[in-house]
Amino acid sequence: MTKTVFDKMRHSEPIDMRTSEYQPARDEMARTSSLMYAINRDWLPMMENNTLNAKLNEALDGNIDEGAGILPPAQIDFGNQMHLGKHSFINHSLMASAAGGIDIEEDVQIAPRVNLVTVNHDLKDKMIIKCAPVHIKKGAWIGANATILPGVTIGENSVVGAASVVTKDVPDNCVVVGNPARILKKIEE
Template identity: 35%
Template sequence: MSGKEKIFYERGTEELKLKTTVAQKLVRELNHCDIEDEEKKDEIIRELFGSAGEKPSLEANFQCDLGYNIHVGDNFYAGYNCTILDMAEVRVGHNCMIGPNVGIYTAGHSITPKDRNKTGYAIPITIGNDVWIGGSCVILAGVTIGDHSIVAAGSVVTKDVPPDTVVAGNPAKVIKSI
């Protein structure tokens, strides 16, 4: 992890339920849009996300917690079944592509059962420009992925990824420089 500050939150509060309900209604609407209605999809993405650059694109079955903590640059693409647990900010640069079945998780929890059910924490995630994240990857809380990097399919990213590198594995490790 990059030393980013943890954000703590109480699970199950009325305020959190309200915020997630608003997001889930927009997510449902987005996932049921006519596949050819790009204008409507763009409108919903802009209402759901905190900010979006030019030409954001999400395939079906997208999921998120709050939506407003997600900020994406120009030409953002996420494949089928992308899940972003955005209890903290997720910032994605320009020209990023995310393969199918990718999970981006800012949220975490205590390891003690007593505390695990009451509070959670979240740490922001940053994904640089021109990054490719292969299918079925998991990006964990607090990670920064540097510009121009590639995360190979099936990788679990637990630590920062330097710019201009290819990482692979569980946990993901640098396998080459670009």
């Protein structure tokens, strides 16, 4: 079976953005951007007529589970590469660079102005990208203005402090803070 550009991005294979192979990615960015533009412009009327969640689910290509939601405005580039688990909530001003895949499990809370980044560029040729997924496990809480970098997994029930920059995996049941984020303490069960 031939890998798609999306498979390659999820598996950290280098992609040259100048090639025709990258065209489906450009098309998905245009599809998602168009839907996010409409959502960000009209989210209040959409909330009033109960169409916001359906439109967000369309932007994420059907990958929003029951009881989950995003409060606009939000910036998402690859809706088909992002999943939002049951009863998870993302507050306003999310920036999701999702080419490499963003998987948010159930009962996750994400505060305002959080950056979820899955894309990096080759140091010698900036038109070549290498992506790595971001995975946020069940019950995690990401504080305001935090940044989660490519390839990072946030453990179950862990907390990322406000304005932290997470550069490596966070174990389950931990509080991390700072730039780069370091473990402050373990959360007792």
